[in-house]
Amino acid sequence: MSSASFTKSSLVNIQTKSALASQSLIYHKKDLIRANITLESGIHLLEQLPADSQPSESVLDVIYNCCKGQDTPPYDESIIPFKYVINAEPIALTETDSEDDEQCHLVEVTYALPFKDKERDLKISKVKLEIENKNDLPPSIPKFILSSAYNNSIARPSVLVLINPHGGKGQAKSIYKKEILPVLQAAKVKITYVETQFHGHATQVARDLDVDLYDIIVCCSGDGIPHEVINGFYSRPDKGVLAFNKVAVTQLPCGSGNALSLSTHGTGNASVATFQMLKAHRAKMDLMAVTQGTGPTKTTKLSFLSQCYGVIADSDIGTEHLRWLGPIRFEIGVAQKVFSGATYPCDLFVKYKIDNKAEIINHVNDYLTNHSSDGNDLPEVTEENLRVLGPDLSHPVPQDWTRIPDHLAHNLNILYVGNMPYVSADAQFFPAALPSDGAMDMILTDSTSSAFKTASILMAVEKGTHIDDERVHHSKVSSYRLIPNVRDHGRHYISIDGENFPFEAFQVEVLPGVLTVLLQDGNFVETSVTK
Numbered sequence: 001m002s003s004a005s006f007t008k009s010s011l012v013n014i015q016t017k018s019a020l021a022s023q024s025l026i027y028h029k030k031d032l033i034r035a036n037i038t039l040e041s042g043i044h045l046l047e048q049l050p051a052d053s054q055p056s057e058s059v060l061d062v063i064y065n066c067c068k069g070q071d072t073p074p075y076d077e078s079i080i081p082f083k084y085v086i087n088a089e090p091i092a093l094t095e096t097d098s099e100d101d102e103q104c105h106l107v108e109v110t111y112a113l114p115f116k117d118k119e120r121d122l123k124i125s126k127v128k129l130e131i132e133n134k135n136d137l138p139p140s141i142p143k144f145i146l147s148s149a150y151n152n153s154i155a156r157p158s159v160l161v162l163i164n165p166h167g168g169k170g171q172a173k174s175i176y177k178k179e180i181l182p183v184l185q186a187a188k189v190k191i192t193y194v195e196t197q198f199h200g201h202a203t204q205v206a207r208d209l210d211v212d213l214y215d216i217i218v219c220c221s222g223d224g225i226p227h228e229v230i231n232g233f234y235s236r237p238d239k240g241v242l243a244f245n246k247v248a249v250t251q252l253p254c255g256s257g258n259a260l261s262l263s264t265h266g267t268g269n270a271s272v273a274t275f276q277m278l279k280a281h282r283a284k285m286d287l288m289a290v291t292q293g294t295g296p297t298k299t300t301k302l303s304f305l306s307q308c309y310g311v312i313a314d315s316d317i318g319t320e321h322l323r324w325l326g327p328i329r330f331e332i333g334v335a336q337k338v339f340s341g342a343t344y345p346c347d348l349f350v351k352y353k354i355d356n357k358a359e360i361i362n363h364v365n366d367y368l369t370n371h372s373s374d375g376n377d378l379p380e381v382t383e384e385n386l387r388v389l390g391p392d393l394s395h396p397v398p399q400d401w402t403r404i405p406d407h408l409a410h411n412l413n414i415l416y417v418g419n420m421p422y423v424s425a426d427a428q429f430f431p432a433a434l435p436s437d438g439a440m441d442m443i444l445t446d447s448t449s450s451a452f453k454t455a456s457i458l459m460a461v462e463k464g465t466h467i468d469d470e471r472v473h474h475s476k477v478s479s480y481r482l483i484p485n486v487r488d489h490g491r492h493y494i495s496i497d498g499e500n501f502p503f504e505a506f507q508v509e510v511l512p513g514v515l516t517v518l519l520q521d522g523n524f525v526e527t528s529v530t531k
């Protein structure tokens with residue numbers, strides 16, 4: 001698809017649904033529940049919900065089912081906090097004329113039933129309210145509710161849904177239809193829907209996109225589609241300056257690797273992730289520029305998640321032929337490599353930001369104390385922020401870079417560098433990763449420890465406690481260069497964001513705060529280090 005062809009009128013397989021119509025809904029007086037609204041806590045129901053307001057499942061049933069055995073209910077069922085409100089619409093009574101929206105005190109509120117377990121499907125309910133304290137509130141009560149519900153996030157955003165129909169073993173479309181779309185529709189989101197037709201399609205779409213039309217690109221996929229979108233932005237004539245400033249990129253979990261959703265929305269459940277996305281704040285995240293080749297063959301790609309070399313890369317990409325086994329193929333690959341004592345010698349040069357575990361913890365604490373994003377006034381990305389500053393791979397590294405000693409580099413078995421805490425649901429590989437601290441987290445292990453010790457390190461990854469192990473080298477770096485030194489290049493892999501890259505030297509540097517993402521309170525989800 002050429003850049004000129006990606007216009008509103010000529011999109012192939014794209015449907016636009018505008019759900020912004022806000023005609024008053026008509027109800028009978030008996031349908032209404034009296035309520036008061038307070039800015040601090042939300043909507044206070046002054047009477048019980050009628051049994052027929054919840055045809056399939058009443059609020060009280062849900063509370064009862066979720067909390068059997070608990071002494072106290074998890075929340076006050078007579079209050080709908082703004083943070084759970086998804087939509088508010090003016091309504092009118094059959095007995096009276098439709099009220100002017102500006103004066104309307106009859107409102108239908110759509111809300112998520114409060115949840116604790118982020119892995120259980122979201123439940124959505126509706127209630128029709130007659131607001132009693134209307135004189136204490138601004139004139140348009142529906143608008144007031146919406147602005148309180150989406151404080152610091154965008155109500156009714158315009159989103160481009162990019163769905164990989166093959167993602168997650170072909171489940172992506174059905175996950176979208178059953179779990180994501182109902183939440184987007186409940187929130188009256190303006191949706192443009194695109195199914196990717198081939199590998200690389202999302203890169204083309206992002207490259208040619210009219211960014212003025214969208215607030216968010218929602219990748220309903222694994223981590224492959226956000227990788228493509230970010231690189232599509234980077235291949236625009238302005239290197240993506242306009243796109244990185246205007247459009248947030250996020251993921252709803254529809255693939256086999258859903259690191260972005262797990263790290264930002266805190267869940268692998270698509271309906272809950274959609275709700276979290278709607279409520280999240282815009283915030284900045286570092287990207288990593290990965291350069292391979294020299295002279296005319298030099299290419300730079302952006303990475304948002306990770307780079308790996310050694311056991312993890314070979315176990316991920318090198319076991320594609322075992323895909324039919326499901327996710328277990330990865331564990332089998334790791335076990336086989338670790339117990340065979342595989343080593344991946346290399347030359348490794350690093351520009352450290354912090355090379356001390358205690359200082360990393362202090363750095364994380366300082367960052368969390370001083371950084372929270374309310375979604376407003378994000379720093380502007382310029383072309384300067386996207387410029388790659390490191391030397392050509394044919395030139396020596398700068399003097400302030402450190403050469404990793406031979407006893408480690410020549411016996412390396414894992415190099416894993418990342419930017420977000422969760423790489424999969426059961427692996428917080430980078431628990432000290434922060435959205436925009438200008439650093440990548442580097443984890444190195446070597447094969448001089450016994451295979452059982454290496455296996456025990458990897459088992460601690462689930463809880464993120466592997467970084468406490470003295471055999472794990474954990475640092476924060478701003479740049480590095482890796483030159484593989486293994487004999488048989490044909491059987492080994494370099495994985496960037498889970499994608500297979502040429503098995504040859506590469507150099508990486510942080511591009512601070514380039515990507516606009518959606519984060520809860522401006523930070524990644526809690527980890528073993530940040531909690």
Ligand SMILES: Nc1ncnc2c1ncn2[C@@H]1O[C@H](COP(=O)(O)OP(=O)(O)OP(=O)(O)O)[C@@H](O)[C@H]1O
Pocket residue numbers: 164165166167168169196197198199200201220221222223224225228254255256257498
């Ligand atoms: N229609 C298509 N046909 C073939 N490949 C596609 C198509 N659409 C997207 N792809 C490619 O599928 C790859 C994997 O995508 P994604 O990460 O979304 O899914 P996944 O289920 O997590 O996959 P994986 O198991 O490979 O990580 C990407 O490289 C993407 O370019």
